[in-house]
Amino acid sequence: MDRTTIEALELALEASPDNLLLRKQVAQGYFSLGDFDKAKEHLNVVLQQESNKESKALLAQCYLKLGNNSPGIIICEELLAEDIDRDLLPTYLQLLINDGQIDEAITQYQSYQLKFPDWRDDQIESQLKISTKPVQEETAYNPFLEKPDIDFSKVGGMENVKEEIRIKIIQPLVNPDLFKAFGKKAGGGILMYGPPGCGKTYLSRATAGEIDSKFLSIGIEEIMDMWLGGSEKNLHEKFEVARKNNPCVLFFDEIDALGSKRNDLKQSAGRNVINQLLKEMDGIDSQNEGLLILGATNSPWHMDSAFLRPGRFDRIIFVPPPDEEAREQILKLQLADKPIKEIDYKKIAVKTSDFSGADIKMLIDLVVEDKLRVSMKTGKVETITTKDLLGTCKKVRPSTKEWFNTARNYALYSNVSGIYDDIKKYLKL
Numbered sequence: 001m002d003r004t005t006i007e008a009l010e011l012a013l014e015a016s017p018d019n020l021l022l023r024k025q026v027a028q029g030y031f032s033l034g035d036f037d038k039a040k041e042h043l044n045v046v047l048q049q050e051s052n053k054e055s056k057a058l059l060a061q062c063y064l065k066l067g068n069n070s071p072g073i074i075i076c077e078e079l080l081a082e083d084i085d086r087d088l089l090p091t092y093l094q095l096l097i098n099d100g101q102i103d104e105a106i107t108q109y110q111s112y113q114l115k116f117p118d119w120r121d122d123q124i125e126s127q128l129k130i131s132t133k134p135v136q137e138e139t140a141y142n143p144f145l146e147k148p149d150i151d152f153s154k155v156g157g158m159e160n161v162k163e164e165i166r167i168k169i170i171q172p173l174v175n176p177d178l179f180k181a182f183g184k185k186a187g188g189g190i191l192m193y194g195p196p197g198c199g200k201t202y203l204s205r206a207t208a209g210e211i212d213s214k215f216l217s218i219g220i221e222e223i224m225d226m227w228l229g230g231s232e233k234n235l236h237e238k239f240e241v242a243r244k245n246n247p248c249v250l251f252f253d254e255i256d257a258l259g260s261k262r263n264d265l266k267q268s269a270g271r272n273v274i275n276q277l278l279k280e281m282d283g284i285d286s287q288n289e290g291l292l293i294l295g296a297t298n299s300p301w302h303m304d305s306a307f308l309r310p311g312r313f314d315r316i317i318f319v320p321p322p323d324e325e326a327r328e329q330i331l332k333l334q335l336a337d338k339p340i341k342e343i344d345y346k347k348i349a350v351k352t353s354d355f356s357g358a359d360i361k362m363l364i365d366l367v368v369e370d371k372l373r374v375s376m377k378t379g380k381v382e383t384i385t386t387k388d389l390l391g392t393c394k395k396v397r398p399s400t401k402e403w404f405n406t407a408r409n410y411a412l413y414s415n416v417s418g419i420y421d422d423i424k425k426y427l428k429l
Contacts, residue, residue, distance in 0.1 A: 003033060020046055024055060031058060036065045044376070053079060060091055068381075069099035069337060070368045084112070086119055093124045100333065102128065103201060106146070106217075145216055145245060148209035155206050157326030158199070161317050165190060165207055168315050169292050173211050173247060189281060189293035189312050191255070193300040194319035195400035197358025200296035201253060203319070207294065208249040215249045216242050220257040223273070232276040239280040239291070246290030255295035256302045274304060281312045298403065300419065301410050308419070318422035321356050321400045324349045330357050334364045339371075341383040348389050354398040363389065363396050 006029040013022050027042035040062040046055045056075050063072030076092035079085065089112055096105035106128050112119060129147045152162050168190055172179040192200045201217070208215035218238055225231045242248040252258065258277055281293060295313060297303065307313050322330060327349040335343060352360060367388050375382045408427060411420040423429075 006030060006033070018049075020049060024052075027055070027058065031062065034065075036062045040066070053082075053085075057085070057088055057091070060088070060095070064091055064095050064098070067098065067337065069095045070365075071372055073099060073101075074369075074372075084115070086112075086116060089119070090121050090124060093121070094127075097124070097127050099337065103205070145214045145241070145248075146205070146208070147212075148205045148215050150202075150206045151209040152206055155199070155203055156329035157323045158203060158319065161192070161203065161319055164315055164317050165203075165210075169207060169249075170211055173290075189295065190315040190317060191295045191297065191300070191303070191307070191313035192317050192319045193297050195321060195356055195403040196298045197356035197399060198319050198321050199357050200319050201251070202357075204249060204251040204294045204296065207292070211247060211249075211292075213247040213249055213292070214242075214245045215251065216245075217251045217253065219253055223258060229272075231273045235273065235276050235280060242291055243287065247292065248290070249292045249294060252293070252295045254297060256297040256299045274306075278306055278312070281307075301414065316419055318426070320422075320426050321354055321398075322360075324353075327352050327355065327360060330360050331364075334361055335384065338364070338368065339381050339383045341385050343384070343389070344386045347386060348393070351390060351393050352398075354400050355396070356398070356400050359396055359399055363392055366395065367392050 006026060009022060009026050009029065013019060013026060016022065023042050023046055027039045027046065030036070030039040030042065040059060043055050043059040043062065046052060047059065056079055060072045060075040060079075063069065063075070072095045073092070076088060076095060079088060080092065093105050093109055096102075096108065105124075109121075109124060109128060129149060155162065192203070194200065204217075205215055216238065222238070223231055223234050225234055239250070242250045258273060281288075283291075293313075295307075300316070308316065324346075328345045331343075331345050331348055331352075352363070355363070367384055370388070370392070371382045371384055404423075404427065407420070407423050408429070411423040411427070411429060415421065415424070
């Protein structure tokens with residue numbers, strides 16, 4: 001459809017403004033010509049009068065083309081919650097990538113791959129730096145091996161945590177001869193614990209990027225199997241993939257779900273999985289040099305003590321909420337592609353004490369939603385201001401406070417080994 005035809009259709013539309021079918025044709029015509037602002041304008045008129053899946057999907061594509069990611073993501077999530085349209089997935093994933101939500105994009109991509117094994121998108125895979133090609137023919141496991149493009153320079157604060165990881169993981173790989181002289185091998189495990197949403201997963205991915213290694217993230221749903229012995233087999237396959245691709249960072253999120261205290265487990269199947277995990281970490285039947293194991297948990301008090309022995313998770317690191325400097329960096333990153341006006345990042349960072357990274361993201365999402373509502377009424381893009389952010393701060397309760405209420409009791413009354421000394425120091429107990 002050329003511009004002359006579209007202009008003729010617009011003249012007809014002036015005579016019949018309630019003709020939604022005609023307005024949709026005009027919107028599609030403008031979209032095909034690359035005039036995404038005009039297409040968006042007509043689609044918004046359509047959607048004010050009827051809820052239409054095709055029009056919403058086209059509007060999401062307009063937002064993608066215009067670089068307005070947040071409203072596009074909201075539309076896609078609404079549509080995908082109703083029905084998973086595979087044609088919409090590339091648009092949704094690209095919006096997440098453009099919005100800087102790489103972790104979420106990877107999670108969603110992997111989720112859709114599991115639901116639709118015959119679906120894949122080479123362009124999205126390339127941007128996410130993941131591979132869904134089998135690493136070895138003898139196993140049916142299809143690993144999502146990443147090559148992260150972030151390193152410690154992209155991690156605000158956490159200097160103590162980064163230094164522990166450097167001495168335990170990075171330096172043995174950079175200076176292998178020096179460490180061998182002291183009888184130290186490259187590899188081993190670090191357990192990170194702290195409130196949810198404080199960057200443990202992001203830090204693990206940055207660790208892999210720091211040493212230019214592959215990264216394999218594992219969730220409990222990938223391990224547990226209803227068949228006897230299936231969970232142990234799944235766990236072994238994950239370790240084998242990591243061993244064949246070393247150096248490799250093997251990351252277990254919410255590892256307390258796998259490594260709960262064996263005395264608390266009523267079924268032998270759960271204890272067998274823990275024993276298998278301990279066996280894999282010890283490398284009894286395999287060589288683990290170059291295999292770097294990072295675990296993250298919000299509940300270290302539920303971990304079996306066997307995991308905390310030397311040679312397993314022999315570094316236990318407290319990951320606190322981001323400090324003021326880190327909160328400034330997170331705010332700048334989250335607001336980077338949003339319409340903003342004279343933001344006083346320092347002032348907001350001061351007012352977001354005890355906020356986790358996830359809490360800050362929620363704060364910005366709430367502000368964006370408010371601005372979208374206003375923008376849809378005024379018909380123009382409304383900018384985010386410092387006043388908007390400070391006002392919304394009062395609506396967000398830091399999620400870390402509830403965690404610290406629990407952690408405080410363990411730090412005071414169950415700290416014989418000194419594992420929670422960092423919590424006591426942080427809370428000034």
